[in-house]
Amino acid sequence: MGIVTDKLPGALEKVPGGNVLVTRFDEIINWARASSLWPLTFGTSCCAIEMLMATGGPRHDLARFGAEVARPSPRQADLLILAGTIVKRMAPRLRTLYEQMAEPRYVIATGACTISGGPFIYHSYTTVRGADEIIPVDVYVPGCPPRPEQLFHGLLTLQKMIKEGETIREPGVRRKPVISALPEGITLEDIQGEMKELLVKENVVDVQHAVDKLKWPSGLNESSSGDSGANERGAGDGA
Amino acid sequence: MTVEVSSLKELVEQASGDDRSPDTQEYFVNMGPQHPSTHGVLRLVLKLDGERVLRCIPVLGYIHRSIEKISEHMNYMNCVHLTDRMDYLSSIMNNWAVSKAVEEAAGIEVNSRIQTIRTIFAELERIQSHQLWWGVLGMDLGAFTPFLYGIRDREVLNDVMEETVGARLTMNYVLPGGLMADIHPNFVHRVKEFIKYFRPKLDEYDDLLTNNVIIQERLRNVGILSPQTAVQYGATGPVLRGSGVAFDLRKDHPYGVYDQADFEVPVGTIGDSWDRYWVRVEEMRQSMNIVEQLLDNIPPGDFLVKKLNSKIKIPEGRYYSQLETARGILGVFIVSDKKDEPYRMHYRSPNFNNLWCLEPMIKGDYIASLIGAMSSLDLVIPDIDR
Numbered sequence: 001m002g003i004v005t006d007k008l009p010g011a012l013e014k015v016p017g018g019n020v021l022v023t024r025f026d027e028i029i030n031w032a033r034a035s036s037l038w039p040l041t042f043g044t045s046c047c048a049i050e051m052l053m054a055t056g057g058p059r060h061d062l063a064r065f066g067a068e069v070a071r072p073s074p075r076q077a078d079l080l081i082l083a084g085t086i087v088k089r090m091a092p093r094l095r096t097l098y099e100q101m102a103e104p105r106y107v108i109a110t111g112a113c114t115i116s117g118g119p120f121i122y123h124s125y126t127t128v129r130g131a132d133e134i135i136p137v138d139v140y141v142p143g144c145p146p147r148p149e150q151l152f153h154g155l156l157t158l159q160k161m162i163k164e165g166e167t168i169r170e171p172g173v174r175r176k177p178v179i180s181a182l183p184e185g186i187t188l189e190d191i192q193g194e195m196k197e198l199l200v201k202e203n204v205v206d207v208q209h210a211v212d213k214l215k216w217p218s219g220l221n222e223s224s225s226g227d228s229g230a231n232e233r234g235a236g237d238g239a
Numbered sequence: 240m241t242v243e244v245s246s247l248k249e250l251v252e253q254a255s256g257d258d259r260s261p262d263t264q265e266y267f268v269n270m271g272p273q274h275p276s277t278h279g280v281l282r283l284v285l286k287l288d289g290e291r292v293l294r295c296i297p298v299l300g301y302i303h304r305s306i307e308k309i310s311e312h313m314n315y316m317n318c319v320h321l322t323d324r325m326d327y328l329s330s331i332m333n334n335w336a337v338s339k340a341v342e343e344a345a346g347i348e349v350n351s352r353i354q355t356i357r358t359i360f361a362e363l364e365r366i367q368s369h370q371l372w373w374g375v376l377g378m379d380l381g382a383f384t385p386f387l388y389g390i391r392d393r394e395v396l397n398d399v400m401e402e403t404v405g406a407r408l409t410m411n412y413v414l415p416g417g418l419m420a421d422i423h424p425n426f427v428h429r430v431k432e433f434i435k436y437f438r439p440k441l442d443e444y445d446d447l448l449t450n451n452v453i454i455q456e457r458l459r460n461v462g463i464l465s466p467q468t469a470v471q472y473g474a475t476g477p478v479l480r481g482s483g484v485a486f487d488l489r490k491d492h493p494y495g496v497y498d499q500a501d502f503e504v505p506v507g508t509i510g511d512s513w514d515r516y517w518v519r520v521e522e523m524r525q526s527m528n529i530v531e532q533l534l535d536n537i538p539p540g541d542f543l544v545k546k547l548n549s550k551i552k553i554p555e556g557r558y559y560s561q562l563e564t565a566r567g568i569l570g571v572f573i574v575s576d577k578k579d580e581p582y583r584m585h586y587r588s589p590n591f592n593n594l595w596c597l598e599p600m601i602k603g604d605y606i607a608s609l610i611g612a613m614s615s616l617d618l619v620i621p622d623i624d625r
Contacts, residue, residue: 041275042273043279044279044301044620045279045302045324045327045620045621046323046324046408046409046621048279049327049328049371049408050407050408053374053375053386053390054390054394054407056386057387057390057391057393057394058390058391058394059390059391072273072274072275074273084621085302085324085621087300087302087303087304089300089303090272090280090302093272093273093301097273119320119321120304120306120321122309122312123305123311123312124304124305124308124309125305125308126303126304126305127304127305144409145407145408
C-alpha cells in the first residue's frame with residue numbers, strides 16, 4: 001500500500017492476497033480531520049497579514065501542515081483562524097460565520113485582541129473583550145501579532161487535541177481550550193528544529209506503538225494478541 | 240450611521256418596489272464584510288443592473304476600534320503605539336506622523352541622525368507595503384504566483400528591519416523625541432544587500448505581471464479617476480498621482496531629510512487602474528534610490544534627544560501635522576488643553592478618502608472590474624475605521 005498507510009494510525013496485517021488494516025473509527029477519523037484542516041479566510045485587521053499571508057507565503061508555508069487550502073466560504077471550511085480585533089458590529093457576523101461552518105469546526109484565536117481585547121481593552125466603546133464571548137475557542141495563540149511560527153505551534157496543538165479528542169460516541173465533546181504560548185527564551189532555530197523533528201516523527205509511525213495505543217473494549221485487550229486481533233474484535237461485537 | 244442605514248433601506252425599497260418595466264430589474268448585492276477581495280471587513284452595497292455596477296456604497300464600522308477615543312485617555316508617548324494597528328503596513332510612518340505632530344507642538348528638536356534613520360525606515364516600509372500590495376493585486380485578479388513572489392521578497396526585507404526593530408509587523412520604532420533603539424551594526428550592510436537583491440527582482444516583477452497581456456487587459460482603461468474628481472474626493476498618495484496630479488508631500492513640503500535626497504515622483508496619465516499600478520511599482524524603484532543615497536552618510540549622534548518621560552505637555556491649542564505614508568497623506572490633529580493627555584486626537588487617514596473614489600471610478604462598469612479597481616486603491620480597512 002506504500003506511503004499512505006505508513007502514516008495511518010492502526011496495525012497493518014499481512015494476509016494472503018493483500019493487507020488488512022486494523023484500526024478504530026475514532027482514531028482514523030480524527031487522524032484525517034487533524035491532517036486536513038481547511039481554514040476560512042477570515043481576517044479583520046493586522047493579524048491577518050501575519051496569519052494568512054505570511055504563513056501562506058513561500059518561507060513559512062502552511063501547506064506543510066495540510067492547512068493551506070484557505071476557503072472564502074464558511075460552508076467549505078472547518079478551521080476558523082480569528083485574525084484581528086472583533087468589534088461589536090462584527091460580532092453577529094462572526095457568530096453567523098461560525099454557525100455556517102460544518103461540524104466539526106475548530107477555532108484558533110490569534111493575537112491579543114481576540115484573546116482579551118489586547119491594546120483596545122480599556123476605554124474602548126466598541127471592542128469585544130475576547131472572541132470567546134461570542135464563539136467557543138479551542139486554542140489561544142498570544143502575541144501582537146504572533147509570529148507565523150507561533151501559529152504553527154498553535155496549529156500543531158490543535159492537531160494534537162483533535163487526534164486525542166473527539167469520539168463518535170460523544171460528538172462535540174473535546175478537551176478544554178488551551179493556550180499555545182511559546183515558552184520564554186525560545187529562539188527561531190529551536191522552533192524550526194522542533195518542527196523538523198516533529199515532521200520526521202510523523203513520517204515514520206511505529207506500528208507497534210499504534211497497536212499499543214488502541215484501547216479495545218474491556219476483556220478483549222488481554223485475549224487479543226497479534227494476528228488474531230481482527231477476529232477477536234468481530235467476535236466481541238457479536239457477543 | 241443611522242442616516243446611512245435608513246437611506247440604504249429606502250434605496251432597496253425603491254429598487255425592488257414598483258418596477259414593472261420590461262427592462263432588467265435593478266437589485267442589490269452585499270459584498271462583504273466577509274469577502275476575500277475586500278482586504279478585510281469592508282462592506283460594499285452594490286446596486287446592479289445585470290453585471291453592471293450602478294452604485295457602490297461603502298458601509299463602514301466593522302473594525303471600528305475607537306482608537307481616537309482611547310487616545311484621549313493616554314499620554315502622548317502611549318498614543319504612538321495604537322497607530323501601528325491603524326495602517327499596519329506603514330506602521331513606522333504612522334508612528335512618525337504622531338511623533339512629528341507632538342514634536343512640533345511641544346517644540347522638541349530632533350537631530351539629523353534620527354531624521355535620517357526615520358526616513359530610511361519609512362522608505363523601506365514603503366517598499367515592503369508595495370511588495371505586499373503587488374502580490375495581493377495578482378491574487379485578486381486570479382494569479383497566485385505573484386503572491387508567492389511578493390511575499391518571498393517581503394520576508395527578506397522584513398528580516399532586515401526585524402534585526403533593528405525587533406518586530407515583524409507592528410514595529411513601534413519611532414517615538415516622540417527619537418527612536419526606540421539605535422540601528423543594528425549590520426543594518427547598513429544588510430540594506431545594501433537587500434537593494435542589490437531586489438533591483439533585479441523588480442525587473443522580474445515586470446516580466447511576470449507588468450508586461451502580462453491579461454493584467455494589462457484587466458487594468459487598462461478600467462476604473463478611470465479624473466484628476467478633478469480625485470482632488471474633490473481628497474484622494475492622496477498613489478491614487479492621486481495615478482490620476483496625473485504630481486502632489487507628494489515628500490517633494491512639495493519636505494519633512495525628515497527628503498530634501499537631501501534626489502528622487503522623482505512618478506505620475507500617471509489618465510488615472511486608470513493601470514496608472515495606479517505603474518505608479519506604485521515605480522515608487523518602489525524611487526524608494527530604493529532614496530535609501531541608497533541616505534544610507535552611506537547617516538550622521539553620528541544620539542538616537543534619542545533626551546530621555547523623555549511620559550509627561551510631555553503641549554501648550555493649549557490646536558496642532559496639525561501630516562506626512563506621506565505608503566497610501567497617501569496621514570494627518571494628525573491634536574487639540575491640547577495643557578495636560579499630558581490630548582483633549583482630542585483625530586487622524587486624517589488616507590484610505591478613508593481613497594475609498595470614496597471607488598464609486599465614481601466604477602460606475603457603469605462590470606463587477607469583475609470592481610475587484611481590480613479596488614485592488615489598485617490598496618485599501619487597509621482598519622485605517623478607514625480606526
